[in-house]
Amino acid sequence: MDLSAINPVLLIASLMVAATPLLLAAIGELVVEKSGVLNLGVEGMMIVGAIAGFATAVESGSPLLGFVAAAFAGAALSVLFAILTQFAQANQVASGLSLTLFGLGLSALMGQSYVGIKPPRMGDIHIPVLSDLPVIGPILFGHDIILYFGIALTAAVWWMLKYSRMGLVLRAVGENHDAAHALGYKVLRIRLMAILFGGACAGLGGAYISLIRVPQWTEGMTAGIGWIALALVVFASWKPWRALLGAYLFGGVTVVQLNLQAAGVAIPVEYLAMSPYLITILVLVILSADKSSAPASLGRNFHASR
Amino acid sequence: MSVPLLSLQGLTKAYPGVVANDTVSFDIGEGEVHALLGENGAGKSTLVKMIYGLVKPDSGKMLLRGQPYEPAEPRQARADGIAMVFQHFSLFDALNVAENIALGMENPPEMRDLAARIREVSETYGLPLDPFRTVGDLSAGERQRVEIIRCLLQDPKLLIMDEPTSVLTPQEVEILFKTLQKLQSEGTSILYISHKLEEIRTLCDHATILRLGKNVGECTPSETSARDMAEMMVGSSLQTPQRAAREFGEVAMDITGLSVPAPSAFGTALKNVHLKVRKGEILGIGGVAGNGQDELLGVLSGETLTDADAVKLHGKPIGRLGPTARRRLGVLAAPEERLGHAAAPDMSLTENAMLTGSVREGLEKNGFLDWGATKAFAERIITAFDVRTPGPGNAARSLSGGNLQKFVIGREVLQDPDVLVVNQPTWGVDAAAAAAIRQSLLDLAAKGAAVICISQDLDELMEISDSFAALNEGRLSAPREAAGLTVDEIGLMMGGAHGMEVAHV
Numbered sequence: 001m002d003l004s005a006i007n008p009v010l011l012i013a014s015l016m017v018a019a020t021p022l023l024l025a026a027i028g029e030l031v032v033e034k035s036g037v038l039n040l041g042v043e044g045m046m047i048v049g050a051i052a053g054f055a056t057a058v059e060s061g062s063p064l065l066g067f068v069a070a071a072f073a074g075a076a077l078s079v080l081f082a083i084l085t086q087f088a089q090a091n092q093v094a095s096g097l098s099l100t101l102f103g104l105g106l107s108a109l110m111g112q113s114y115v116g117i118k119p120p121r122m123g124d125i126h127i128p129v130l131s132d133l134p135v136i137g138p139i140l141f142g143h144d145i146i147l148y149f150g151i152a153l154t155a156a157v158w159w160m161l162k163y164s165r166m167g168l169v170l171r172a173v174g175e176n177h178d179a180a181h182a183l184g185y186k187v188l189r190i191r192l193m194a195i196l197f198g199g200a201c202a203g204l205g206g207a208y209i210s211l212i213r214v215p216q217w218t219e220g221m222t223a224g225i226g227w228i229a230l231a232l233v234v235f236a237s238w239k240p241w242r243a244l245l246g247a248y249l250f251g252g253v254t255v256v257q258l259n260l261q262a263a264g265v266a267i268p269v270e271y272l273a274m275s276p277y278l279i280t281i282l283v284l285v286i287l288s289a290d291k292s293s294a295p296a297s298l299g300r301n302f303h304a305s306r
Numbered sequence: 307m308s309v310p311l312l313s314l315q316g317l318t319k320a321y322p323g324v325v326a327n328d329t330v331s332f333d334i335g336e337g338e339v340h341a342l343l344g345e346n347g348a349g350k351s352t353l354v355k356m357i358y359g360l361v362k363p364d365s366g367k368m369l370l371r372g373q374p375y376e377p378a379e380p381r382q383a384r385a386d387g388i389a390m391v392f393q394h395f396s397l398f399d400a401l402n403v404a405e406n407i408a409l410g411m412e413n414p415p416e417m418r419d420l421a422a423r424i425r426e427v428s429e430t431y432g433l434p435l436d437p438f439r440t441v442g443d444l445s446a447g448e449r450q451r452v453e454i455i456r457c458l459l460q461d462p463k464l465l466i467m468d469e470p471t472s473v474l475t476p477q478e479v480e481i482l483f484k485t486l487q488k489l490q491s492e493g494t495s496i497l498y499i500s501h502k503l504e505e506i507r508t509l510c511d512h513a514t515i516l517r518l519g520k521n522v523g524e525c526t527p528s529e530t531s532a533r534d535m536a537e538m539m540v541g542s543s544l545q546t547p548q549r550a551a552r553e554f555g556e557v558a559m560d561i562t563g564l565s566v567p568a569p570s571a572f573g574t575a576l577k578n579v580h581l582k583v584r585k586g587e588i589l590g591i592g593g594v595a596g597n598g599q600d601e602l603l604g605v606l607s608g609e610t611l612t613d614a615d616a617v618k619l620h621g622k623p624i625g626r627l628g629p630t631a632r633r634r635l636g637v638l639a640a641p642e643e644r645l646g647h648a649a650a651p652d653m654s655l656t657e658n659a660m661l662t663g664s665v666r667e668g669l670e671k672n673g674f675l676d677w678g679a680t681k682a683f684a685e686r687i688i689t690a691f692d693v694r695t696p697g698p699g700n701a702a703r704s705l706s707g708g709n710l711q712k713f714v715i716g717r718e719v720l721q722d723p724d725v726l727v728v729n730q731p732t733w734g735v736d737a738a739a740a741a742a743i744r745q746s747l748l749d750l751a752a753k754g755a756a757v758i759c760i761s762q763d764l765d766e767l768m769e770i771s772d773s774f775a776a777l778n779e780g781r782l783s784a785p786r787e788a789a790g791l792t793v794d795e796i797g798l799m800m801g802g803a804h805g806m807e808v809a810h811v
Contacts, residue, residue, distance in 0.1 A: 169409065171398075171400075171401065175399065176396075178396075179396035179398060180398075180409075182360065183380060183396060184360075296400065
C-alpha cells in the first residue's frame with residue numbers, strides 16, 4: 001500500500017467534480033420541496049438528462065449545448081410528474097417512483113447507439129495568474145464552467161429563499177397551501193414552476209456525470225445519486241448551504257475511497273464503496289438534530305375546493 | 307343613507323347538489339358595522355368569499371360605491387379596499403409575523419420598514435406584536451392580531467371578519483371591540499360574522515340573516531332580542547337546555563399534583579394540576595386555546611400516560627392505562643379536532659362508530675368485528691342526535707362540521723360513560739345543534755355520570771357547568787361554583803388580557 005501516491009491537491013479538485021452532480025440535483029429538489037411537493041423522480045430525471053445531454057453533445061459537438069438539452073429534458077420529464085400530481089391529483093410518492101422507473105427505461109432506450117463513444121470535452125476555464133497559482137489554482141480556478149454554475153446556483157437559491165418576495169411566496173405555498181390560496185396566490189402555478197426548476201437542475205446534474213465526471217454513457221450510470229440527493233435535502237434541513245456541505249462531503253469521501261482502493265488499502269472494497277453513503281448520512285443526521293423544519297404541506301396535494 | 311359602500315344585488319352561487327346562495331341582496335353603508343347571521347351551512351362563508359374574490363357568483367352583481375365590482379381574485383379585492391380576517395386563520399406557522407403580513411400585501415415595503423410600520427399600527431390600536439416572532443409560537447389571540455394588522459396596514463374601506471371572537475378571552479374581546487369601534491369612527495365599514503348574538507347586539511348597527519342560502523330578514527340588533535335573532539336564524543322556536551336539580555355523588559375522577567412536559571415544540575406543559583369531579587357533576591374548564599386543553603384531554607383519555615397514582619377513577623389508579631382500557635372502565639373522551647382526532651375523515655360513520663364503540667358496545671368478539679351491530683349503533687347515533695347524512699355508509703369527511711360534531715358527541719354519550727371528557731363540544735356548531743348537544747350532556751349528568759367539559763365558549767360553560775375552573779399556561783385554577791360567577795372574575799381566572807391594552811389614540 002502506498003498512500004504517498006495520493007495527491008491532496010488533485011484530490012480536492014476532483015472531490016468538487018464528484019460533488020457537483022449531487023449538488024445540482026439536491027438544490028433543484030430543495031426548491032421543489034420548499035414549494036410543498038415531494039418529487040421522488042430525481043434519479044429518473046437525472047439519467048434522462050445524462051443521455052439527452054450526452055447525445056446532444058455528441059451530435060452537435062458542443063458540450064454546452066448538451067447541458068442546455070439536458071436541462072430541457074429533465075424539465076420535460078418533470079412536466080409529466082406535474083401533470084400527474086398537480087392536475088390529475090395523483091399520489092406524489094407513487095408518481096415520483098414511477099417517474100424514476102420510466103426515466104431509467106427511457107434513457108436505456110435512447111442511449112443504445114451511444115454506448116462506447118467519447119463525448120466532446122468541456123474545457124476548463126483558465127484565468128491568467130490565478131489559475132497558475134500553486135495549490136489554490138487547480139483547486140479553485142481550474143474547473144469547468146458548470147461546476148461554478150452549481151455553486152452560484154446554491155447562492156442564488158439561498159438568497160432567493162431568504163430575501164426575495166418570490167422566495168417568501170414559495171415558502172408560504174409549501175407551508176400552508178390553503179392559506180396561500182386564500183390570500184390569492186396561484187398554488188398550482190407556483191408549484192409547477194418549482195417542479196420545472198427541479199427537473200432542469202436534475203437534468204443538468206445527470207449530464208454532468210455523463211459529460212464531465214465519467215465521461216461516457218452507460219446504462220444506469222447515475223447509480224443512486226438521485227436518491228442521495230433526496231436524502232441530502234432532508235438531512236440538510238432544507239438549507240441550501242448545508243446541501244452544498246453535504247454534497248462536498250459525499251464527493252470527498254467518494255474520491256478518497258477510490259484513491260484508497262487504488263492505493264490498495266487492506267479494507268474490503270465493499271466497505272470502502274459504502275463509506276460515502278454512510279458517512280454523509282451520519283454527519284447530516286447529526287447536523288439536522290436541531291429543529292428539523294420540513295415544509296408543512298410537503299407531499300400533500302392541493303385542490304382548490306370550496 | 308346615500309350611496310352604500312357595497313351593494314349586493316341578487317347574488318346566486320350553486321354547487322353540485324346545493325344552492326349556497328340564492329338571490330341574496332343587501333347593502334353595507336359607509337362606516338356601518340353590519341352583522342351577517344346564520345346557522346352552519348346557511349351560506350355566510352360562500353357569500354363573503356364572493357365579496358373577497360375567492361369565488362365567482364353564478365349570477366347577480368355587486369356595486370362598490372355605485373360602480374360595478376367584480377373581483378376576479380383576492381388581490382383585486384384588496385386593491386379595491388376590501389380586507390378579510392379569516393375564521394380559520396390563514397397564517398403560516400413557520401414564518402415570522404412580518405413575513406406573514408408581507409404575504410397579504412400587494413406591494414410590501416422593505417422588511418425593516420414593514421417591521422417599523424407593524425409596530426406603529428399595532429401600538430396605535432392597542433394590539434402589541436413583535437414583527438420578528440415566529441407565528442407558530444403565538445397564542446390564538448396574538449395570531450388574530452396578526453391577521454387584523456395585516457388588514458389594517460392596507461387601509462381597508464370594508465373589513466370582513468369571520469367569527470373573530472371565538473378564541474379570545476372576554477378582556478381580549480372588549481379590546482377588539484374598542485379597536486373595531488375606533489375603525490368605524492374613522493369611516494371603515496365592517497362586515498361581522500358571528501354566532502354570538504350578544505356580541506352582535508352590542509357592536510353592530512344592522513344585521514342580515516341568512517337561512518339555507520336565502521336572505522330571510524334584516525333587523526337592528528340593538529332593538530332585537532338575542533332569542534328573536536336566533537329564532538330567525540333557525541326558522542323555528544328555540545329550546546333552551548333545561549337543567550334539572552341534581553345530587554352529586556362520590557368523587558368519580560381525581561387528579562392530584564399532575565405535571566406533564568409539553569408533548570411537542572408548540573405544545574403546553576401541564577403544571578401541578580389538581581382536579582376532582584363527582585358523579586352527576588359537570589365541571590367546566592375554560593381558558594383560551596393553547597393553554598393546555600389538548601394536553602389535559604390527553605391525560606384524561608389515556609392518550610398521554612402518567613404516574614399510576616396521578617389519575618384515579620373511583621379511588622383506583624388508572625394513570626398507566628391507555629384509552630381502550632379506560633373505555634372499558636367507563637372513561638370516554640371526545641377530543642376537539644373532529645377530523646383526524648375524534649373521527650377518521652376517510653372512514654365511514656359505521657367504521658368510526660366501531661373505532662371508539664367496540665369495547666363498550668360489544669362490537670368485537672374474539673377478534674372478529676360485528677359490522678351488523680356496528681351499523682345499528684351508528685344508526686342509533688344518527689337518529690338520536692339528528693345527524694343529517696344520507697346514511698351510516700358516508701365518509702366522516704363528507705359531513706358538515708356541525709353534523710359531524712353531533713355524531714362524535716353522540717357516539718360517546720350513547721355508550722353510557724361513567725366519566726365523559728369533551729373538548730369544545732359545540733365548536734362551529736349552530737345554535738339549535740349546540741343546544742341539543744348541551745342538553746345531552748346535562749341529561750347524562752342527571753343520570754349520574756361525571757362530565758368534564760373543556761370549552762372556550764364561556765356562555766356554554768355558564769349554561770351547563772356546576773363548577774368552573776380555568777386553564778392558563780398549563781395551570782388549572784382552583785374550581786369555583788359556577789352559579790354567580792361574573793364575566794370579570796372568569797376573565798381574571800383565565801389570566802386576564804395577555805398584555806393587551808385599549809387603543810389609545
